[in-house]
Amino acid sequence: xxxxxxxxxxxxxxxxxxxxxxLEPLVVPAQVREISKGLEPQELVRExxxxxxxxxxxDHPDALIIGADTLVYQDGRIFAKPKNPRxxxxxxELLSGSTHSVYTGLALLDTSAGRLVxxxxxxxxxxxxxNSAQIEAxxxxxxxxxxxxxxGIQGKGGLLVEKINGDYGTVVGLSFPLxxxxxxxxxxxLIPTP
Numbered sequence: 001x002x003x004x005x006x007x008x009x010x011x012x013x014x015x016x017x018x019x020x021x022x023l024e025p026l027v028v029p030a031q032v033r034e035i036s037k038g039l040e041p042q043e044l045v046r047e048x049x050x051x052x053x054x055x056x057x058x059d060h061p062d063a064l065i066i067g068a069d070t071l072v073y074q075d076g077r078i079f080a081k082p083k084n085p086r087x088x089x090x091x092x093e094l095l096s097g098s099t100h101s102v103y104t105g106l107a108l109l110d111t112s113a114g115r116l117v118x119x120x121x122x123x124x125x126x127x128x129x130x131n132s133a134q135i136e137a138x139x140x141x142x143x144x145x146x147x148x149x150x151x152g153i154q155g156k157g158g159l160l161v162e163k164i165n166g167d168y169g170t171v172v173g174l175s176f177p178l179x180x181x182x183x184x185x186x187x188x189x190l191i192p193t194p
Contacts, residue, residue: 003112004063008056009173013154014068017174021190030055030067041078042120045069045105050118053109060111064188067107067118070173072149074100079149088139091150092160097129100149104170108182117185121175123166125153130160 007015010029018025030052035044046069053067072079074094082088102125107118143157144150151157153164153171169175180190 003110004060006056006060006063006065008052008065008067011068011173013152013172014174017169017172017176018066021176025066028056028060034069036078036080041071041073041101041103042105042122044078045071045103046107046118046120047105049105049107050109050116053107053116057109057111062112064186065109065111066179067109068104068174070102070104070148070170072100072102074098081146081148082144082150085139088144088150089135092130092135092138092144095127095149095151095160096135097127099124099126101125102149102171104173104175104178106175106178106182108179108186110186113186115186117182119178119182121167121170121178123164123168123170125161125171126163126165127160128162134160 005023005025007025007027008030015027032051032055034048048069049067053065056065079091082091101122103120103122105120109116141156143152143155151160153161167175167177183190
């Protein structure tokens with residue numbers, strides 16, 4: 001890749017995922033007010049990813065910027081990051097023993113070419129039935145508070161999950177198949193296609 005790669009996110013999980021495939025982006029967290037309602041979940045994550053990439057663009061006129069957004073959705077309700085133990089408890093009680101969807105949107109902005117491509121992926125997550133003691137122990141770990149839906153599948157929250165249907169990276173916050181698809185649209189495939 002010829003130009004600098006920028007991750008417009010403070011998520012250490014997204015950075016770890018990019019490093020797993022040999023990319024070492026400059027981390028420049030976007031300062032934006034995210035859209036939180038008025039759109040379907042897939043459009044919310046796609047639009048927020050675009051907002052984040054666009055917010056970083058003015059200071060980086062010759063870069064490839066990755067914006068990303070993830071949300072948890074169940075029965076018409078969006079689960080953001082819990083602000084306190086009470087919110088985390090409520091989320092985990094609602095997710096316990098049921099299926100929810102995790103949506104991740106990605107936007108890639110080539111600032112020198114003025115090209116923006118974006119998309120989204122969805123993965124179903126099936127939670128194991130949780131009792132009060134399990135929920136309280138997980139909340140006490142501190143892990144729920146910086147994660148959509150109040151859990152992180154890549155950490156102790158993985159113990160709460162029975163099964164997923166879809167892409168693991170989508171649940172963590174960055175879908176590899178989607179990233180490769182968008183990079184290919186920009187003419188920079190991560191895995192060349194025949």
